[in-house]
Amino acid sequence: MCTYLTELEAPSLFKKLVSLDEAKQIIAASFPSKPVGKENIPLEHAYNRILAEDAVAPLDVPPFNRSTMDGYAVKAEDTFGADENRATALKLCGHVRVGEPPKVTIEKGTTAEIVTGAPLPEGADAVVMFEDTVQKEDTVLIHTSVSRGENLMKAGSDIHKGETALRKGQTLGAYEIGVLAALGVTDVKVYKRPKVTILSTGAEVVEPGEPLPAGKIYDINAHAVSAAVIECGGEPVNLGIVEDESQKMETTLKQALSMADMVITSGGVSVGPTDIIPKVLNTLGKPGVIVYGIAIKPGKPTTVAVINGKPVFSLPGHPTSALMIFQLLVRPVIARMARRPAEKPRTVKAVTATRMFVARGRRTFVTVHLEKNEAGKFVASPVPLGLSGAITTLSKADGFIEIHESRQFIDAGEEVIVHRLKPNLY
Amino acid sequence: MCTYLTELEAPSLFKKLVSLDEAKQIIAASFPSKPVGKENIPLEHAYNRILAEDAVAPLDVPPFNRSTMDGYAVKAEDTFGADENRATALKLCGHVRVGEPPKVTIEKGTTAEIVTGAPLPEGADAVVMFEDTVQKEDTVLIHTSVSRGENLMKAGSDIHKGETALRKGQTLGAYEIGVLAALGVTDVKVYKRPKVTILSTGAEVVEPGEPLPAGKIYDINAHAVSAAVIECGGEPVNLGIVEDESQKMETTLKQALSMADMVITSGGVSVGPTDIIPKVLNTLGKPGVIVYGIAIKPGKPTTVAVINGKPVFSLPGHPTSALMIFQLLVRPVIARMARRPAEKPRTVKAVTATRMFVARGRRTFVTVHLEKNEAGKFVASPVPLGLSGAITTLSKADGFIEIHESRQFIDAGEEVIVHRLKPNLY
Numbered sequence: 001m002c003t004y005l006t007e008l009e010a011p012s013l014f015k016k017l018v019s020l021d022e023a024k025q026i027i028a029a030s031f032p033s034k035p036v037g038k039e040n041i042p043l044e045h046a047y048n049r050i051l052a053e054d055a056v057a058p059l060d061v062p063p064f065n066r067s068t069m070d071g072y073a074v075k076a077e078d079t080f081g082a083d084e085n086r087a088t089a090l091k092l093c094g095h096v097r098v099g100e101p102p103k104v105t106i107e108k109g110t111t112a113e114i115v116t117g118a119p120l121p122e123g124a125d126a127v128v129m130f131e132d133t134v135q136k137e138d139t140v141l142i143h144t145s146v147s148r149g150e151n152l153m154k155a156g157s158d159i160h161k162g163e164t165a166l167r168k169g170q171t172l173g174a175y176e177i178g179v180l181a182a183l184g185v186t187d188v189k190v191y192k193r194p195k196v197t198i199l200s201t202g203a204e205v206v207e208p209g210e211p212l213p214a215g216k217i218y219d220i221n222a223h224a225v226s227a228a229v230i231e232c233g234g235e236p237v238n239l240g241i242v243e244d245e246s247q248k249m250e251t252t253l254k255q256a257l258s259m260a261d262m263v264i265t266s267g268g269v270s271v272g273p274t275d276i277i278p279k280v281l282n283t284l285g286k287p288g289v290i291v292y293g294i295a296i297k298p299g300k301p302t303t304v305a306v307i308n309g310k311p312v313f314s315l316p317g318h319p320t321s322a323l324m325i326f327q328l329l330v331r332p333v334i335a336r337m338a339r340r341p342a343e344k345p346r347t348v349k350a351v352t353a354t355r356m357f358v359a360r361g362r363r364t365f366v367t368v369h370l371e372k373n374e375a376g377k378f379v380a381s382p383v384p385l386g387l388s389g390a391i392t393t394l395s396k397a398d399g400f401i402e403i404h405e406s407r408q409f410i411d412a413g414e415e416v417i418v419h420r421l422k423p424n425l426y
Numbered sequence: 427m428c429t430y431l432t433e434l435e436a437p438s439l440f441k442k443l444v445s446l447d448e449a450k451q452i453i454a455a456s457f458p459s460k461p462v463g464k465e466n467i468p469l470e471h472a473y474n475r476i477l478a479e480d481a482v483a484p485l486d487v488p489p490f491n492r493s494t495m496d497g498y499a500v501k502a503e504d505t506f507g508a509d510e511n512r513a514t515a516l517k518l519c520g521h522v523r524v525g526e527p528p529k530v531t532i533e534k535g536t537t538a539e540i541v542t543g544a545p546l547p548e549g550a551d552a553v554v555m556f557e558d559t560v561q562k563e564d565t566v567l568i569h570t571s572v573s574r575g576e577n578l579m580k581a582g583s584d585i586h587k588g589e590t591a592l593r594k595g596q597t598l599g600a601y602e603i604g605v606l607a608a609l610g611v612t613d614v615k616v617y618k619r620p621k622v623t624i625l626s627t628g629a630e631v632v633e634p635g636e637p638l639p640a641g642k643i644y645d646i647n648a649h650a651v652s653a654a655v656i657e658c659g660g661e662p663v664n665l666g667i668v669e670d671e672s673q674k675m676e677t678t679l680k681q682a683l684s685m686a687d688m689v690i691t692s693g694g695v696s697v698g699p700t701d702i703i704p705k706v707l708n709t710l711g712k713p714g715v716i717v718y719g720i721a722i723k724p725g726k727p728t729t730v731a732v733i734n735g736k737p738v739f740s741l742p743g744h745p746t747s748a749l750m751i752f753q754l755l756v757r758p759v760i761a762r763m764a765r766r767p768a769e770k771p772r773t774v775k776a777v778t779a780t781r782m783f784v785a786r787g788r789r790t791f792v793t794v795h796l797e798k799n800e801a802g803k804f805v806a807s808p809v810p811l812g813l814s815g816a817i818t819t820l821s822k823a824d825g826f827i828e829i830h831e832s833r834q835f836i837d838a839g840e841e842v843i844v845h846r847l848k849p850n851l852y
Contacts, residue, residue, distance in 0.1 A: 043634065044664060047653040061817070062643055099629030101640035117630050117743065119641045158816040165818070174657060175821035175847075178650030178745055182643075182817050186635035203525030204543050208469065209612035214527035215545045217488055217608075224604030227473040231600060238470060317543065319604055390584040391487070391608050392591070395601035421601075 017295040019405065020363045023304065023329065030290050030306045033336035036261045037192040043180055046172045049190035050233075050339045055166040060156035061182045065120035067096075069151040072111040072133055072140055073124035076148040087134070087141035096121055111140050120152055127151035159183070169339060193235040194337040197256035198222050200241045201249070201277065202267035202317050207240060220319045220391050221266040225326060232331045233338030234262070249280045257284065257310055261337060264330065267317030277314050281305040295405060297359035299325040319391040324365055324400070327421070346420040348399070350378035356401065357409045364405070367397035368418060380418050397421055443721040445831065446789045449730065449755065456716050456732045459762035462687045463618040469606055472598045475616040476659075476765045481592040486582035487608045491546035493522075495577040498559055498566055499532055499540040499550035502574040513560070513567035522547055537566050546578055553577035585609070595765060619661040620763040623682035624648050626667045627675070627703065628693035628743055633666060646745045646817050647692040651752060658757045659764030660688070676706045683710065683736055687763060690756065693743030703740050707731040721831060723785035725751040745817040750791055750826070753847070772846040774825070776804035782827065783835045790831070793823035794844060806844050823847055 018026065038052040067073065073096060082088040090111040094104035102121035104112045111128075112121055120127070125148045132144040159165050165179050172180075172188070180188055205219040206212055219241055226236035237260060242252045244267075256263045265277055282288040285307035294302050298321035303314035313330050315322040335343060350370060358364045368380035383397040399418040403410055410416060444452065464478040493499065499522060508514040516537035520530035528547035530538045537554075538547055546553070551574045558570035585591045591605050598606075598614070606614055631645040632638055645667055652662035663686060668678045670693075682689045691703055708714040711733035720728050724747035729740035739756050741748040761769060776796060784790045794806040809823040825844040829836055836842060 174654035177653040178817040181646045181649035184634045208610045223607035227603040228600035391604040
């Protein structure tokens with residue numbers, strides 16, 4: 001089943017499709033998807049990055065007992081028994097300001113004015129709110145009982161010194177960045193984004209912006225795949241269009257491999273006379289091509305190689321096929337290399353509007369549009385793949401249905417799981 | 427109810443809280459949240475930006491009738507009647523390559539070899555797959571009937587010339603960027619990200635990285651709020667800590683307003699003697715302060731001003747309060763200025779684990795942790811706000827429950843809506 005096609009010297013001899021599941025197993029066995037490294041970056045650039053080491057608190061947060069009210073710092077036991085009708089009189093012996101160390105110590109029978117956020121003076125263990133007091137010159141009448149710790153936030157009550165405040169692997173959102181700031185952190189160690197070089201091949205593609213000669217089309221894949229790479233946590237480097245010629249391809253693939261952690265090509269591996277990429281890949285390093293064609297529709301002419309520890313995905317030229325294969329096979333690998341937390345598949349249940357057929361013996365993905373019926377249930381209607389050459393299919397589709405190769409069709413009205421195509425953009 | 431406090435000269439006289447709903451109405455009436463402008467950016471930087479004008483196709487996609495198979499270009503009517511047993515013989519008169527204009531014209535009774543992606547030659551209106559043919563020297567035996575348009579993708583069938591391929595306001599994901607590339611676009615007009623200057627005030631805060639004197643804490647808010655601004659589509663400019671002193675505050679606020687589309691301050695508007703920010707704001711332009719305190723918990727000491735068409739949000743100093751108010755009041759305004767599509771509130775139903783009380787007369791937000799019970803239902807347990815000084819509260823909480831000011835409490839076991847706190851990060 002999962003034989004490694006490492007001896008592949010003449011890939012055209014090995015045109016044996018593997019199933020989608022086999023392809024995933026082969027990729028997982030040949031490429032461990034390790035993180036590509038760590039880097040220190042300033043806190044202000046850390047949003048949405050992945051923490052690469054535990055954040056252990058070097059100090060208590062807050063660093064001192066902090067008043068959470070405007071009022072008077074007291075010894076709680078001095079207030080016991082006081083209420084609205086019966087006051088305890090304390091001698092006012094000072095003021096505590098925010099941002100300054102207290103200059104007073106609270107002895108039995110004394111108090112100090114304190115404001116929200118100010119450090120509790122030594123000797124005090126609670127704060128009485130202004131509303132519960134009456135001040136008469138140097139005497140403060142306390143009209144309530146407070147317990148120890150009341151109206152204050154104890155040192156370390158938010159984060160203890162030595163505590164692991166955030167764990168390796170956490171995604172840094174606004175709250176996590178707040179925690180790091182509270183610890184006094186200015187630089188944070190995060191996982192590097194895997195660098196992915198992207199190139200398009202094919203005699204028919206032209207860079208957007210260039211004049212379009214007869215018989216040519218603008219290159220879609222390098223641009224769409226670059227955006228998809230950003231979306232899953234990678235850093236794309238778009239090398240543009242490379243001619244489908246052995247020597248040029250070899251030079252470019254060598255360069256692409258040397259500058260990145262992964263290479264994605266598209267086009268040039270479709271049926272036809274010029275299967276140059278797999279041949280070139282097999283000369284560049286071991287194990288070479290590990291998947292050569294997948295029993296899947298769309299996306300059959302997909303090649304996967306590992307060259308000296310770096311994966312190379314050669315996607316079909318058709319944009320819909322290329323992007324579907326990207327979502328199914330490439331995205332999870334980049335996400336793991338980036339150490340992004342496992343993405344929950346965003347799925348929704350629906351009933352099918354029509355019967356949908358399986359491409360014989362191939363895992364079949366049908367792009368669908370979702371609408372709610374009167375009963376509030378989602379109904380999934382196929383968006384024709386436009387023979388998989390179309391790019392608008394995916395921008396119009398809400399998701400896709402996966403039909404296992406063992407089935408012949410899915411019937412109209414059958415309940416299915418629809419995978420949403422568009423991740424939530426932030 | 428929604429009186430405009432434009433005549434506010436001495437804000438301390440106007441310490442009248444408005445409800446959260448009134449605050450939202452006052453903000454909406456005083457500040458229309460218009461987009462801040464448009465800019466042309468290269469396609470490779472357009473991921474996750476918002477299209478600022480319709481993308482009208484300047485060409486057909488594909489630009490020509492394209493073969494979707496390797497085979498022979500034919501006149502469909504020449505094949506009518508052919509099947510496995512009965513072949514039609516056509517004269518081979520040439521080859522059509524990918525990326526080149528065809529050099530042949532298909533006359534009745536003739537055919538040309540064609541590969542996937544190549545342009546259909548003049549005269550042909552269908553393609554017969556190789557598998558259904560036998561070639562003998564210059565004669566091709568066709569063993570199937572094809573209808574007009576079979577095995578080809580017609581010019582403009584993906585996108586018609588003149589068609590609006592993408593609409594103003596669409597978020598540019600991988601598929602949309604693919605559509606733009608297909609149209610030959612290299613620069614794309616997107617809405618500018620609103621620039622938001624952020625500053626912290628308070629005698630107790632110190633920049634992370636600096637030594638921490640007794641009585642001081644590290645500034646959390648400017649860093650956490652900066653990340654939150656990125657998250658909703660804005661561009662933060664963190665001005666750091668500003669002393670709570672009128673002249674310095676005036677200079678800094680003027681600078682902050684001149685360089686940005688919005689200003690966010692935090693701290694310095696808590697209860698206490700130094701309500702400098704609202705006073706300064708009222709001297710800087712009209713209408714000045716429009717909201718001065720909100721009947722909400724946490725977040726009561728929130729001030730909102732509009733200065734010559736630019737909003738200024740002064741958030742409480744407590745990180746939890748500041749970030750809750752950011753989510754409730756500021757985030758929707760930034761998202762509208764950025765023209766990001768309305769965010770669906772990410773909510774989940776849960777039952778409460780304990781009775782939760784309302785702060786008297788104030789809309790109360792209780793941060794909660796979610797767990798599933800045996801029945802598979804979510805149970806929401808309060809995460810104590812840590813007296814709203816804590817930053818860890820929000821990084822530990824899964825969401826919050828909103829309790830209307832008209833209620834006294836929510837009972838244990840009551841069904842509630844929990845708003846998820848963390849948006850999906852990409």
